[in-house]
Amino acid sequence: MNKSKIRSVALGVLALLGGVGSLHAAIIQAGDYTIVLKNFDSGTVGYGDTPGIKCSGVSGVGGCDGAAALPSLGSIGSVNTSADTMGIFSVQSITKGGQLTPYWSPTAGDNLVGIFGNLTDRSVTVSDNAGAGSCTPGTPGGCTSTSRSSGGLFSIWSTLTGPNVGNGPAVVGGVKDLNALLYPSISDSGSLFLSGFFGTGVIFGDLLSTFQATFNNGTISGGSSGYLDFTGGSAFGLFNTNNQTDPNGGKHDAFADFTFSATDPGAESAAYLAGWNVSSAAKVLGQAIPEPDSLALFAVALLGLATVARRKGQASKG
Numbered sequence: 001m002n003k004s005k006i007r008s009v010a011l012g013v014l015a016l017l018g019g020v021g022s023l024h025a026a027i028i029q030a031g032d033y034t035i036v037l038k039n040f041d042s043g044t045v046g047y048g049d050t051p052g053i054k055c056s057g058v059s060g061v062g063g064c065d066g067a068a069a070l071p072s073l074g075s076i077g078s079v080n081t082s083a084d085t086m087g088i089f090s091v092q093s094i095t096k097g098g099q100l101t102p103y104w105s106p107t108a109g110d111n112l113v114g115i116f117g118n119l120t121d122r123s124v125t126v127s128d129n130a131g132a133g134s135c136t137p138g139t140p141g142g143c144t145s146t147s148r149s150s151g152g153l154f155s156i157w158s159t160l161t162g163p164n165v166g167n168g169p170a171v172v173g174g175v176k177d178l179n180a181l182l183y184p185s186i187s188d189s190g191s192l193f194l195s196g197f198f199g200t201g202v203i204f205g206d207l208l209s210t211f212q213a214t215f216n217n218g219t220i221s222g223g224s225s226g227y228l229d230f231t232g233g234s235a236f237g238l239f240n241t242n243n244q245t246d247p248n249g250g251k252h253d254a255f256a257d258f259t260f261s262a263t264d265p266g267a268e269s270a271a272y273l274a275g276w277n278v279s280s281a282a283k284v285l286g287q288a289i290p291e292p293d294s295l296a297l298f299a300v301a302l303l304g305l306a307t308v309a310r311r312k313g314q315a316s317k318g
Contacts, residue, residue, distance in 0.1 A: 032097025032287050035254075037114075040263065040271045041087035041278035042169035042178065046070025047124050047147075049140045049217055054124040057208070061150070064121040073275050074117070074169035078179045085149065085211070086117035086178035087276070088163045088186065091156070097287075106162070112193055113163045113186050116154035117179035119198065119211050123148045129216065141218030148209040152198030152226065155181045156233065159190030168274035194233035196253070198226045204247035213258075220262040220278060227252035228284070243287045254286035 046069040047054045055063035061082050065071075068084070075083040091112035093102035106112065124147045128135040134142030164185040171177050176184055181195075198210035202225060215222025227246050230239050230253045242251040260280035265272040268279055 029096050029103055030288055032285070034095045034097065035284040035286075036092040036095075037089045037282040037284065038092050039087050039089040039116075039258070039260075039280040039282060040165055040268075040276035041085060041260065041280055042072045042074035042276060043087075043278045044068045044070065044072045044075075044084035044121060045145070045215070045217075045220055045277070047126055047145055049126065049135060049137045049143045051126050051128050051135050051143070054126060055121070056123045061120050061122055064124055067124065068121070072169075073277070074171070074178045077171040077173070078117075078177050080118050080120070080151075080179040082120045083118050083151075083179045084121040084147070085119035085152075085213070086169065087115075087278070087280075088165070088178070088183055089114045089116070089282070090162050109160050111159050111162050112156055113159055113190070114154055114156040115178055115181045115183045115186055116152065117177075117181060119149040119152040121147045122150045122209065126217070135217075139218075141216065143217035144214060144222075145217055146214045147212070148203065148206065149198075149211040149213070150200075150208060152210050153179075153181060153195075154197070154228070155187070155195040156193045157186050157190035158193045158234070159186065161185070161189075165271045165276065166274050168276065170275055192233045194230055194235045194239060196228055196230040196232075199229045199246070199250065199252045201246040201248040201250040202226050207248060215260070220260070222260060224258045224260065224280075226256055228254040228256055228286075230254075238288045239286060241287045241289060244285070254284050256282050256284045258282045 047067055048069060054067040065082050072084050072086065074086040075081050092105065094104040095102045124145060126135065127144050128142060129144040130142050167176060167184050169178060176182055181187060200210050201207055202212055203209055211224060211226040213222060213224035227244060230236055239253055241253055244252045244255045246252060258280050260278050263272045263276050263279040271279065
C-alpha cells in the first residue's frame with residue numbers, strides 16, 4: 001500500500017473516531033483521576049472550648065447529640081436530626097492522573113453538582129493545641145476539636161446550571177433536606193450522574209467510623225477525609241473500581257480529602273447570609289475505567305479501519 005493510500009486509511013479512521021467523540025462529548029478518560037470540588041457545609045462545630053472527651057464510642061451518636069451546643073442548621077427538622085455534616089458542592093474540574101490541565105470543567109449547560117449529608121458524629125474530643133492550659137473558653141484559638149463520624153450519603157447531578165447557594169441549608173419539608181439528598185437547583189433539575197456512601201475504615205484500628213475531621217476552634221479551619229463507595233447513577237460503570245485501600249485493608253472506589261474554614265461573610269456573602277457556616281474544598285482521588293459504549297464504538301472504528309485496509313490492499317493487487 002503506498003503512502004497516499006495509507007493516508008486515506010488514516011483519515012478514514014480519524015473520521016470514525018471523530019464520530020465516536022461527537023456521540024460522547026463528555027467521555028471520562030480511563031485511569032487515575034483527580035476531581036476538585038467546591039463545597040458549602042452546614043456543620044456542627046459547637047462542642048465548647050474546654051479540653052476533654054465530649055462524647056465517645058461508648059455514648060455514641062446520642063452522647064454527641066447532647067454534647068453539641070450548636071447543632072447543624074441542616075439537621076434541625078431533618079429526616080436525620082442527629083446528622084452533623086451536610087452540604088452542597090460543585091465539581092470544579094476532573095483531571096487525569098499526573099496531568100495539570102483538566103480534561104473537563106464546567107461550562108454553560110454542562111455542570112456537575114451535588115448534595116451530601118447524614119454524616120453523624122460518634123466521638124468528639126477537644127484538645128489543647130499549644131500545651132496544657134492553652135485551650136480555655138476565653139482562648140478558642142488554643143483549642144482543637146477532632147471528630148469521628150458514621151454514615152454519610154451523597155449524590156452528584158448533571159445540570160444546566162450551578163447550585164443556588166442562596167437556598168441555604170435550612171429544611172423545607174419535602175422540598176429541601178440535605179440528609180434526604182433534596183436541594184432545589186440540584187436534585188430537582190438534573191439527571192443523576194453518580195451516587196454513593198462514605199465507607200467505613202477511614203482510621204486505622206477503627207472499623208466503624210466513615211469520616212474524620214480536625215479543626216481549630218478559633219477559626220474553624222482544618223481538614224477532614226473519608227472513603228467513597230459508589231452505588232448508582234449514569235456514570236456508575238465508569239467509577240465503580242474498588243481500587244482505593246483504606247488503612248484497615250478495606251476496598252473503596254475513591255478517597256476524598258477536604259480542607260475547610262468558616263464561611264467568609266465578605267468574599268462569600270451570599271452563602272454566609274444563607275446560613276452556610278463552613279466553606280470547603282475537596283480533592284477526590286480514584287480510578288476510572290473506559291465507558292462500555294465508547295469501547296464498543298472504538299471497536300467499530302477499528303473494524304472500519306480493518307475493512308478499509310483490506311479493500312485498499314485488494315484494490316492495489318488488482
